[in-house]
Amino acid sequence: MKFAPLLALGLLLGLAAPALAQTKPGVWSHAFTMQGEPKYPEGFAHFDYVNPDAPKTGTVRMGDMGGFDTFNPILPKGEAAGGLGLVYETLLTPSLDENNTYYGLLAKSLMIAPDYSAVTFRIDPAAEWQDGEPVTAEDVVWSFDKARELNPNSAQYYADITKAEVTAPGEVTFSFSKTDNRELPLILGQLSVLPQHWWEGTDAKGAKRDIGQSTLEKPMGSGAYELASFDAGRTITYKRRADYWGATQPTQVGTDNFDEYRIEYFLDLTVQFEAFKGDQFDWWSENQARRWATAYDFPAVADGRVIKELFPQDYAGSGVMVGFVPNMRRDTFKDERVREALNYAFNFEELSNTLFFGQYDRIDSYFFGLPFRSSGLPEGQELDILNSVKDLVPPSVFTEPYTNPVGGDSTKLRENLRTALNLLSEAGYKLDGTRLVDASGTQLSFEILLNGPTIEPVAANLVANLALIGVEAKVRSVDSPQYINRVRSYDYDVIYTGWSQSFSPGNEQRYFFGSESVDKEGAQNYAGIADKGVDALIEQLIAAKDRPTQEAAVKALDRVLLHHHYLVPSYTLRNTRAARWDRFSHPENLPEFSSGFPSIWWYDAEKAAKTGGAQ
Known part of the structure; x- marks a missing residue:
């Protein structure tokens, strides 16, 4: 299913797994x-979680x-x-x-x-x-x-x-x-x-429009x-339309409550945060642990005009994988051992202690946060699926549970770097003084492309540790337009990115990880995966006849992706960290799978009068 990070979908846990598609075929359904x-019958008045008034x-x-x-x-x-x-x-x-x-x-x-x-x-x-x-x-x-x-x-x-x-x-x-x-x-x-x-x-002006061209004409x-x-x-x-046709439709009642919806753009994240503090916009989704822990000491927080709050609802029905993704369209990263070595050079535990304030969990699944992620060794229906493609997947999926290297102190780091160096030696590299070189004497080097400076301290950890074993990695942060264009055209060595996953993974896996998407500009096959085993598992997932089969296929796909070492998994927080100027209200009970901001919230004039500023 098409993933939607903020409109997360979910599965009611603890119930027996039903068939994959329950809408009855051959009859009209609402x-x-x-x-x-469906919870709501035909002709329902509105969703339970909205305020119709x-x-x-x-x-x-x-x-x-x-x-x-x-x-x-x-x-x-x-x-x-x-x-x-x-x-x-x-x-x-x-x-x-x-x-x-x-x-x-x-x-x-x-x-x-x-x-x-x-x-x-x-x-x-x-x-x-x-x-x-x-x-x-x-x-x-x-x-x-x-x-x-x-x-x-x-x-x-x-x-x-x-x-x-x-x-x-x-x-x-x-x-x-x-x-x-x-x-x-x-x-x-x-x-x-x-x-x-x-x-x-x-x-x-009388010019013919063209859907195949960009335009800044009012849509x-x-x-x-x-x-x-x-x-x-x-x-x-x-601006909200007074003549909107759907205002009284059941799915729209209690939504779209603002007369105006405004978006302010910024080119620098620090400038953007200062603009939020200065009341230039209303809602800030925090993406930096240090800032969340230390930077909310300004007067508006102290006197209650700005509220900090965690919203687990936004992640209740979604999974995620994020990390440093090497581009296998580059010869440097075609060897699986090189990709695996990068993970041994990433010291998450040190970052957790020094930079993350203990707020994050290390990711170890492409479906992290979902109950059907892979774990341990395969068994049951998952094992049957893997056996059906046994000749196309790494043998280790049957014998070794996937785990990330664990660091946190100098001894563990030395052990991990020794393992990384051994993997790189097996891949044909050797130390030449302080440089790790290939057979032609060329140093192993690459660039990590970032969308702005937020992840720079995290990337610096990887860069510094790789330098200890002779690998030259450099970080380059660019503005969003340049980053987007380079990612679309696969013009990078390594990027920091990821994939959000829904409770019903399906067709989108083809353009995340499928061979058909590897050369299609703009697809989300960031790693350049073109693997027959992965393709076969994706097709089994899409064709799953019931929910148990779908979940087993997801586990099998997850396990194979992990054992191919297509990225260095990083970390996540299963909450939205949000700060807002206190001029809004929301229904007493937010929906299970979304915080609903701003779609089901509304402007509260009484609160707004106390905050001052924007109207």
Whole structure:
């Protein structure tokens, strides 16, 4: 499933694992669920976790790093503006207190073919674009075709969909090349729908628009907000539409409570934090342990105008892998022993003691935080799956549980570096004085590319330890636009990045780790993985006939990825660390799988009066 870090999906733990897809085929349904039955019946009034009487007023100001240079939401190049999800809508929308369950938005209902060879969506006749024109099935087909034509990620994601066509007035049917990929209805429900008539029309100057080109023309969508103003690359303001068609729809009641939604952009994280302290925007998601522990001593925190809070909900239904990812498109990292050696040079325990204030856990799974991650040795159905591809996977997956090296003191570090040096020697390197060189006398060296300076102290730990065994690693921090462009074109030796995983891993694994994506610019196969064993496990995962098989396939894939040493796993915190100016309120009980900010929060005039500043 398409992953969504802040709109995390989950599985109700402790219950027997149900079949993988429970929405009944052959009948029209108001919802799609991957497990069990949808919580909310057809015709429900609103989600339980919203305040249907929330006031509709005020402004919320968000901060972001980088900039933007286009309002075109589907192109793989350029930096799309934040907030376009406020303008454009999807066929279905998720419930934040259920696991893998989506309800109708632009689509009033859906029907899955009895043999799972197709899904049909029936467009809500009330849905309309900002100009009053109806949202049509033709818009859906056009949006799908253009996304697949212009965006390699979309083409990869929709690989098992053979065509989209209007099959009746207001109905669009997607046909599948397989009948065992039961996640496809959900994937298509996440499709953002664009107005064909607008994109094929002309702008205010009479020039014909082109969906294949970047644009800074004000976009037109069907969503609750429209773009009000912007300063290219610096700030965007969206305003809530008084004539929004979906304001009384069950999934939208109690949401979109702000009159204005503003995004302020920054090029430097330190400057951005100072701007937050100066009340230039309202919400700060902290990504640095030291700052969270030591930098909130300014007056607004002391007097209660700024509140610090942890939100575990944002991670309740998602997993993550993050770390230093070597690019195997470079010859330097094709040898697995070189990649493994890097992990022995990373001293997480020292960083935890000196830099992280004990806030983080070391990651040891590509699905860290999820109950179906791999551990120990394979057994049961997972072992059966691994045996089916035994000749394609590392033999160690059957005999050695994956563990990260443990450091923390000088003795352990010396042992780890000795192991790293042995691995590198096996790979053909040798020490020449203080330099580790290959057979031609060239020193092993590479560059670690970072998106800004935040991770520099962490990378410095790896660099310093590698230097002790003769490896020359350098750190280069660049601004977000340059970083994004280099990552898209795979122009790097090593980057610090990762993947978020949902409770229902599926088709997205192809463009995370699949051979088909290795040469596709803009895919998320950052490591350059092209491995037959990994491919085979991904296909078994996607074709899983029930939940137990899906979980077993995930464990098998996780185990094989780990044993190939495709990255140096780093660390994570299973909470959102958030600071906010205290001018907002939220429902008493937040949903299980999201903090819901700002979508279900609202501006509280009484609180705002006490904080002063922005209105």
